[in-house]
Amino acid sequence: MTKNGQTPQEKTLDSSLALLKDGYDFIFKRRREMDSDIFQTRLLGQKAICIGGKEAAELFYDTSKFQRSGAIPKRIQKSLFGVNAIQTLDGEAHRHRKMMFMSLMSRERLDVFIELLAEEWEAAILRWEELEEVELFGESTELLYRAACRWAGVPIDEETVRAKAEDMSAMVEAFGAIGPRHAAGRSARRRTEEWLEGYIMDLRAGEFKVFEETAAYAMAFHRDLKDRELDARMAAIELINILRPIVAIGYYVVFNAMALHQYPEYKEKLAADEGKYRQWFVQETRRYYPFTPFLGASVIHDFTWKGHEFEKGTMVLLDIYGTTHDPKLWDEADKFKPERFEHWDSGPFDLIPQGGGGYDGHRCAGEWLTIDAMRVALEYLANRIEYEVPEQDLDLSLSRMPALPESHFVMKNVRRKPGVGAFSGV
Template sequence: MTQNEQTPQEHTLDNSLALLKDGYDFIFKRRREMDTEIFRTRLLGQPAICMGGKDAAELFYDTTKFKRSGAIPKRIQKSLFGVDAIQTLDGDAHRHRKMLFMSLMSRERLDAFAELLREEWEAAARRWEKLDEIELFGESQELLHRAACRWSGVPIDEKTVRQKADDMGDMVEAFGAVGPRHAAGRRARRRTEEWLEGFILDLRAGEFKVPEDTAAYAMAFHRDLQNRELDARMAAIELINIVRPIVAIGRYVVFGAIALHEHPQYREKLAADEGKYRQWFVQETRRFYPFTPFLGASVIHDFQWKGHEFEEGTMVLLDIYGTTHDPKLWENPDVFRPERFEHWDGGPFDLIPQGGGGYDGHRCAGEWLTIDAMRVGLEFLAKRLDYEVPEQDLGLSLSRMPALPESRFKMRNIGLKNEAVSADL
């Protein structure tokens, strides 16, 4: 038996349609059926290796074996990330650009964002008190967009703020979609890039002034390894890569609301807790609910791993959803249980909803911000707001990427309680 024959293989001309049909469960379903952590298939007309689990994640983040350049399809770059953005870079260019993003994630700046977000939640809740019913997903996208713009130095126009928030959301919606949803995401990206490119040019010309510790300033005046300013369109793309992921946290807000609704026994604990239990709840929400389905890379050079051959140029997909639901890593993984994180050691390759490894690599620079934002939202939902959840379908289809309940989580009869929300994160 050759090394290649040791790797289970699907005998199919192309499995792209099956990937769209199975969505988040595409890789994990086949891993279970084949009882393997790795298998071969064909996607987008190319040979592909799919793998999952802790060891596979550790391998995937070895930058001597895998690269991102050329691995992300243009259709995703043109809707979600932006063409030639940080997610597509490797080596020194990636490290230099990643330092730019990480410089914005100091504890001081994260605390400043959390405070702005509390203000936006408070203002939104006061608007909601006057309404019969709201859709939490759209509302949370807007308040997150407002906080993100204020924090990053991007001007807010009250006449267009909801549309711009929706545009950020539509870019996320385009991932894993074909037809109208994907087309809407591409239109949203064009509008947003044009808007923020104009803003970057005005900022460089001195027509706007923003604090030097903001993302807008950082992107506008960042210099690459050749000591050149980024092209204005590229600076706009990377500024979007700050604001858009923050808006995407709206999905986690909805998932947290679903978890509270379906597991009401946790509400009292969360309202009384000073931080520790909320942290467990947030981490379990990130682990349990479908956010990122998989990530892609390509093989730099031929190598072998556990008897499996990896050939130069082969597309490799890491099963993110399956790794966060792997019974080898998580006891009763299909049960929502925040207490599992009481003794969790914080491993870099098991809880990977936003990527794995270290922050000097391709792990999401905004992971800490995401956790803080989820905690602020959870504190409002569990402690600061009274509301009713009308009858609705809150089911999540794993075939829909990105996942979201059809109702977007409706809430009625919203009222603010008098307790203040803690600033302790």
């Protein structure tokens, strides 16, 4: 882990530009070069410790050693998460609000979402059959947004539905961007927060009625540890933290389609499958394709790990992409092999595309929903529609965060497969 008791250090004044250049591979590349799962660098003028691998992930999610407060840059809060949102909380405040998020993810509520999502896929297919070409990312973004709003108790305005879906996507697009793409994400967040803040206030005033089981109701009437309702803007921010991640599943829908196209030998297995192989395929898509590059935290107090001294206040980055591609954890890690999950032990610190540890911590509350939504998408792409994939550039640049092919995956002549029965769930 360390050599002669010394932690490897990058010999550079600042690696911020290198981070933008290398993107997802920034930490993993240096881990390979230094033959170490820990190294020190400087980012935005600050000392930073980069770690990766299963043991590093287990360390990172030890809440007695790390906190999220102060670790997420304001530029990311103002585009992706929202200022002072749940991702920035620690301790009892985080646990209390996380319980509210997790209450929305019961099996019953997830089954409701699956039904709504299938309805949106069916409606989308009817539209697609009339089109010569379909750009899958944009279309899946809209259908996911529609399903998310219906499930969460948020009204849909047909005149603005595509624009609002694109705003949700723009927040995600801003994560690893500078310049116009980042500015667009911040503008999208301001518009969306203002809209949903007004909706929260209308809910509280009784202008709208929604089921108590919905996210809109939960956010509007959630009470904090001091038995106070959330500020209306904060309630709107947390409602976005339900809707936006669901819309972001559009990236995984594209990755599902890419995997089917790049590895067509799996189509026959999926067609004959009753669900088990579909689960393996989805998990391998989550492992193989780039989604989250890394996560950050700050050290609460001085401690020693693997011969390295972690000092209070130091920024620490966990290599998410590198951990899901680590050859010490995954046999033939650079290959797409769904079968690897047949005997996987479901460890909380190796398959971490949406964070690690337990769901009472900072692991994504929507992970189960993401897997269900991907299984629905895979069922439609593999078994329920036929389409052609015209020549296009499907390369994924690891320097682009979030990763997405330039073409957004174009399909031609989309049509329903003849003889396909009613959707029967995932």
